[in-house]
Amino acid sequence: MGRRPTSFDIAQLAGVSQPTVSRALRGSKSVNPQTRQRIEAIARSLHYAVDKHASSLRSQSANTLALLFFEEPAEDDSTINPFFLSMLGSITHACARAGYDLLISFQQLSGDWHVDYQDSRKADGIILLGYGDYEAYRARLDHLTEQGTKVVRWGAVGTGPAGITVGSDNRGGGEAATAHLIARGRRRIAFLGAADGRYPELEDRYRGYRDALEAAGLTVDDALQVDAITTEDAGQDAVADLARRGVEYDAIFAASDSIAIGAMRGLAAAGRSVPGDVAIVGFDDIASAQLTNPPLTTVTQDARRAGEALVRTLLARVRDEAVESAPLPTRLVIRASSGA
Amino acid sequence: MGRRPTSFDIAQLAGVSQPTVSRALRGSKSVNPQTRQRIEAIARSLHYAVDKHASSLRSQSANTLALLFFEEPAEDDSTINPFFLSMLGSITHACARAGYDLLISFQQLSGDWHVDYQDSRKADGIILLGYGDYEAYRARLDHLTEQGTKVVRWGAVGTGPAGITVGSDNRGGGEAATAHLIARGRRRIAFLGAADGRYPELEDRYRGYRDALEAAGLTVDDALQVDAITTEDAGQDAVADLARRGVEYDAIFAASDSIAIGAMRGLAAAGRSVPGDVAIVGFDDIASAQLTNPPLTTVTQDARRAGEALVRTLLARVRDEAVESAPLPTRLVIRASSGA
DNA sequence: AAGGGACGGGCATACGTATTCACTGTTTCA
DNA sequence: TGAAACAGTGAATACGTATGCCCGTCCCTT
Numbered sequence: 001m002g003r004r005p006t007s008f009d010i011a012q013l014a015g016v017s018q019p020t021v022s023r024a025l026r027g028s029k030s031v032n033p034q035t036r037q038r039i040e041a042i043a044r045s046l047h048y049a050v051d052k053h054a055s056s057l058r059s060q061s062a063n064t065l066a067l068l069f070f071e072e073p074a075e076d077d078s079t080i081n082p083f084f085l086s087m088l089g090s091i092t093h094a095c096a097r098a099g100y101d102l103l104i105s106f107q108q109l110s111g112d113w114h115v116d117y118q119d120s121r122k123a124d125g126i127i128l129l130g131y132g133d134y135e136a137y138r139a140r141l142d143h144l145t146e147q148g149t150k151v152v153r154w155g156a157v158g159t160g161p162a163g164i165t166v167g168s169d170n171r172g173g174g175e176a177a178t179a180h181l182i183a184r185g186r187r188r189i190a191f192l193g194a195a196d197g198r199y200p201e202l203e204d205r206y207r208g209y210r211d212a213l214e215a216a217g218l219t220v221d222d223a224l225q226v227d228a229i230t231t232e233d234a235g236q237d238a239v240a241d242l243a244r245r246g247v248e249y250d251a252i253f254a255a256s257d258s259i260a261i262g263a264m265r266g267l268a269a270a271g272r273s274v275p276g277d278v279a280i281v282g283f284d285d286i287a288s289a290q291l292t293n294p295p296l297t298t299v300t301q302d303a304r305r306a307g308e309a310l311v312r313t314l315l316a317r318v319r320d321e322a323v324e325s326a327p328l329p330t331r332l333v334i335r336a337s338s339g340a
Numbered sequence: 341m342g343r344r345p346t347s348f349d350i351a352q353l354a355g356v357s358q359p360t361v362s363r364a365l366r367g368s369k370s371v372n373p374q375t376r377q378r379i380e381a382i383a384r385s386l387h388y389a390v391d392k393h394a395s396s397l398r399s400q401s402a403n404t405l406a407l408l409f410f411e412e413p414a415e416d417d418s419t420i421n422p423f424f425l426s427m428l429g430s431i432t433h434a435c436a437r438a439g440y441d442l443l444i445s446f447q448q449l450s451g452d453w454h455v456d457y458q459d460s461r462k463a464d465g466i467i468l469l470g471y472g473d474y475e476a477y478r479a480r481l482d483h484l485t486e487q488g489t490k491v492v493r494w495g496a497v498g499t500g501p502a503g504i505t506v507g508s509d510n511r512g513g514g515e516a517a518t519a520h521l522i523a524r525g526r527r528r529i530a531f532l533g534a535a536d537g538r539y540p541e542l543e544d545r546y547r548g549y550r551d552a553l554e555a556a557g558l559t560v561d562d563a564l565q566v567d568a569i570t571t572e573d574a575g576q577d578a579v580a581d582l583a584r585r586g587v588e589y590d591a592i593f594a595a596s597d598s599i600a601i602g603a604m605r606g607l608a609a610a611g612r613s614v615p616g617d618v619a620i621v622g623f624d625d626i627a628s629a630q631l632t633n634p635p636l637t638t639v640t641q642d643a644r645r646a647g648e649a650l651v652r653t654l655l656a657r658v659r660d661e662a663v664e665s666a667p668l669p670t671r672l673v674i675r676a677s678s679g680a
Numbered sequence: 681a682a683g684g685g686a687c688g689g690g691c692a693t694a695c696g697t698a699t700t701c702a703c704t705g706t707t708t709c710a
Numbered sequence: 711t712g713a714a715a716c717a718g719t720g721a722a723t724a725c726g727t728a729t730g731c732c733c734g735t736c737c738c739t740t
Contacts, residue, residue, distance in 0.1 A: 004459065006696055017720050022698055032718060049459035053402070054696035056393040057725050067444075082627075085425050092446045101462060104407075104444045106432045119344065119389035122441060261631075287422075291601075291631040346726055357690050362728055372688060394726035397695050 005046040014039050025050065056121070064101040065314060066123035067091060070130025071106055081230075082286040083303060084129045084154070090307030091127065098315055100124075118149045125150035125314045152314040154306065156200035157327045164317075166309045166325065170201050173299040173330035174208025175215075177253050177281040180297070180332055182216045184339040186251035186279055189213070190224045192238045192263060193255025199229065202255040205283060209253055223247050228259050235262025236269075243270060250278060251338075257282040257289045257298055264292060264337070275339040285333055294336035301330055345386040354379050365390065392441075396461070404441040405654060406463035407431060410470025411446055421570070422626040423643060424469045424494070430647030431467065438655055440464075458489050465490035465654045492654040494646065496540035497667045504657075506649045506665065510541050513639040513670035514548025515555075517593050517621040520637070520672055522556045524679040526591035526619055529553070530564040532578045532603060533595020539569065542595040545623060549593055563587050568599050575602025576609075583610060590618060591678075597622040597629045597638055604632060604677070615679040625673055634676035641670055 007021040014021065016035060024031045024039040042048075056062050069084065095102045103123055117123045126144075128151060144151050145164065157167045181189050193199075195206040206225070213220050226241055228234035235254060242249065254260035260282030264274055272278055274294060282289060285300035305328055316323045347361040354361065356375060364371045364379040371379075382388075396402050409424065435442045443463055457463045466484075468491060484491050485504065497507045521529050533539075535546040546565070553560050566581055568574035575594060582589065594600035600622030604614055612618055614634060622629060625640035645668055656663045 007698095008696080018696090019698075019721085020719060022696095023719090026698085030718065035718085047459055049456065051397070051696055052460045052462050053393040053396040054725090055698075057391070057397050057695090057727090058697045058699080060725070062393065064443075085428075088425075088444075089446055092444060096445065102444050103404075104428075104432060104442050105436065106429055116389065119387055120392045122392050288628055288631050291628050293633045347728095348726080358726090359691085359728075360689055362726095363689085366728085370686095370688060375688080391726055394695090395728075397697090397725090398727045398729080400695070 005048045006051075007048075010039060010042050010046065010048060013042050060121075062121055062124050063099065064103055064123045065095055065125050065127060065311070066103040066105065066117050067127045067129065068117075069104075069106045070128065071108060081130075082288075083284050083301065086286075086303040087129070087154075087307040087310070090304040091311055094308045094311035098311065100315070118144065118147065125152070125318045127151075127310050127314055128153035150314060150317040152310055152317065154310060156204050157325055166306070166313050167201065167327055168301045168306070168330050169327035170204035170330075171208040171211065172327075173283060173301075173332075174205035174253070174255075175212045176208070176330070176332045177205075177283065177297075177299050178209045178212035179216070180334070180338060181251045181253060181279055181281060182212060182218070184251075184279055186339075187218065188221075188224065188249040189251040189253055190226065190242060190247070190249040191253050191255070192226050192228045192235060192259050194227055194229060195225055202230070205253075205255045224249060228255070230256040230258050232258050232262035232265070235259035235264075236266040237262075239263050239266035239270065252278055252280045254280065254282045257284040257286045257296060260296055260298070260337075261288060261292055264296075275337055279338045281332075281338050289333075290335070292337070297335045297338035298333055299330050300333050302328060345388045346391070347388075350379060350382050350386065350388060353382050400461075402461055402464050403439065404443055404463045405435055405465050405467060405651070406443040406445065406457050407467045407469065408457075409444075409446045410468065411448060421470075422628075423624050423641065426626075426643040427469070427494075427647040427650070430644040431651055434648045434651035438651065440651075440655070458484065458487065465492070465658045467491075467650050467654055468493035490654060490657040492650055492657065494650060496544050497665055506646070506653050507541065507667055508641045508646070508670050509667035510544035510670075511548040511551065512667075513623060513641075513672075514545035514593070514595075515552045516548070516670070516672045517545075517623065517637075517639050518549045518552035519556070520674070520678060521591045521593060521619055521621060522552060522558070524591075524619055526679075527558065528561075528564065528589040529591040529593055530566065530582060530587070530589040531593050531595070532566050532568045532575060532599050534567055534569060535565055542570070545593075545595045564589060568595070570596040570598050572598050572602035572605065575599035575604075576606040577602075579603050579606035579610065592618055592620045594620065594622045597624040597626045597636060600636055600638070600677075601628060601632055604636075614677055619678045621672075621678050629673075630675070632677070637675045637678035638673055639670050640673050642668060 007018050011018045011021045014035070016039070020031060020035065021039055024036040025043060052063070092102055117126055126149065141151065141153070151164060153165055155165045155167050156170060157165050178189060189209075191206055191209050193202040193205060195203055197203060210220050223245065224247065226238040228238040235258065238259070239252075252260070252263055254263055260280055264280060267274055267278055274280055280296065282296050282298040285298045289296040289298050309328060313323055313325065347358050351358040351361045354375070356379070360371060360375065361379055364376040365383060392403070432442055457466055466489065481491065481493070491504060493505055495505045495507050496510060497505050518529060529549070531546055531549050533542040533545060535543055537543060550560055563585065564587065566578040568578040575598065578599070592600070592603055594603055600620055604620060607614055607618055614620055620636065622636050622638035625638045629636040629638050649668060653663055653665065
């Protein structure tokens with residue numbers, strides 16, 4: 001066995017020309033079925049596989065998608081949001097099923113990533129994952145889409161160009177979480193999470209929170225909303241802030257599980273019981289949510305469907321097909337933290 | 341602006357030939373520095389990037405590594421070991437620093453993966469991650485290395501061909517964990533985890549456990565060793581097994597945090613307190629280890645260095661350089677579960 | 681003054697595939 | 711029965727880059 005076989009080798013063995021081999025192997029229907037079978041048999045026996053680079057060069061398509069995770073430049077211990085990691089499996093599987101390879105990279109928000117994948121033809125399309133200040137990369141995003149690069153990101157559906165964003169029904173999830181607390185008899189429900197446009201997903205969850213309050217005839221008290229981006233420390237700080245301001249509350253809807261976990265830590269430090277004094281509901285259903293004490297009631301997003309939807313949407317864009325975009329359903333998972 | 345620029349376009353603008361552009365951009369020193377600067381300036385202004393596929397086709401190297409996660413075919417909810425996921429960041433960064441792209445894929449242990457990446461020239465080397473029965477893919481592994489495919493896997497150093505395996509100092513970590521329990525006054529220490537050759541890493545941890553017992557002059561009681569592969573359920577089953585057999589013990593060294601967490605669940609169900617009745621130490625330091633009640637003392641593996649070592653080792657193999665392989669150091673992280 | 685490097689760069693070509701075009705023999709349709 | 715459609719295939723070529731080989735120029739050595 002010398003070098004690896006090429007389509008010429010197969011052509012020679014099959015008594016046809018190289019183009020015929022190419023056509024046969026990629027399923028062109030202008031090849032005689034018998035010829036095709038002969039070629040396929042020979043290819044198998046030689047362990048032949050199309051050279052990816054030659055194929056991509058000639059056909060001008062990489063047959064590859066890129067998955068870019070965004071990190072805050074500051075964050076040191078590369079702690080990617082667990083929810084995104086849980087999408088990884090379904091994304092890779094969806095790609096594999098579609099016959100695409102998947103490139104992966106962690107990017108600083110500030111880098112030059114918008115050049116690389118585009119200009120060097122490494123990927124046909126890009127999946128962007130990362131919470132974080134939307135404004136911070138909106139400009140690059142717009143730049144990319146203008147240049148015709150195919151991009152899909154996970155986020156708040158309805159933000160930015162149509163079909164470019166895939167996301168959960170954050171508003172519905174926020175409403176369900178809040179309605180659950182109300183049904184448990186809570187009346188003073190704090191919201192921990194950004195309510196402004198920099199974090200559109202958290203904002204949507206806040207909208208759902210307000211929806212539920214209004215539907216129940218409760219008034220929305222702005223004092224109960226505390227800014228918190230999605231880290232544990234932010235959650236702990238938020239309850240400290242409520243205490244400092246002397247705001248009374250009997251429940252918390254945290255815009256993410258990380259925030260909720262931090263809040264529980266803060267409540268414990270302040271000697272307040274969960275769910276006795278304060279009932280609490282999070283969002284995301286990360287693995288740790290089952291381990292908190294008490295276990296955390298939360299809103300679960302279907303990571304599997306999320307990953308599949310991202311890939312499906314991106315491939316549609318790559319193929320210039322129409323893209324429909326509906327938010328993915330969420331589901332409330334009731335555990336002990338919201339009242340037994 | 342029509343199509344994307346090629347090296348010919350740059351050559352024309354710079355008044356040189358295409359080969360000179362190629363040489364200049366890839367740092368050949370037989371190009372006049374001034375010429376090089378001129379070319380680089382033009383390339384920048386055109387947003388030129390080398391076409392990856394053309395480059396790879398010509399140079400016969402993909403400039404890409406592949407990261408393959410192995411899943412047990414049965415396991416449904418694609419729950420990859422968190423420790424491997426925490427390596428992901430440092431692996432991608434190490435690849436990026438070396439100028440390599442990273443392909444990622446989740447593979448069934450039973451699939452045909454050993455053909456794909458090899459034969460289609462998608463990657464220059466492969467990183468394999470996955471606990472799981474080593475025997476199950478040893479044959480494929482051998483097949484790959486025989487064919488000259490460059491492979492590195494995470495596992496027990498010393499298993500299989502030299503330099504192909506990168507791993508932690510499992511034996512040292514196991515010894516440190518056990519010695520810690522002994523220093524806390526525990527004498528009847530159970531080991532939860534496989535002690536046979538199918539899981540070489542767990543076996544090494546067991547060896548360290550014995551080392552520590554013997555160093556302290558304690559006898560090794562085989563009744564204290566319980567088979568448990570690395571899941572929470574296995575840990576819970578293991579303590580049930582100990583109870584059923586009426587074995588007395590005052591401490592547990594679990595071969596992984598998942599096992600430890602399951603064991604704690606089992607102990608709680610049996611009404612035994614941690615660390616009062618039973619002190620417990622795990623292995624891996626996954627994120628959940630901080631959230632258990634009480635927080636879990638464990639042995640931490642440096643995911644960052646692990647990822648970097650994997651990439652460094654693989655690249656050395658790809659470049660046919662000599663590979664040294666020393667186990668990576670581990671560190672005991674003392675929390676409340678092993679006694680205040 | 682002649683020989684020999686070193687330097688800088690051009691020419692030609694190869695990497696392996698996919699696609700356009702042209703061509704032949706066969707079938708179909710008016 | 712002639713023309714037109716069609717199936718099946720080969721010849722030629724392009725995709726964009728990297729590299730082996732060569733040649734001219736300049737400077738240094740003896």
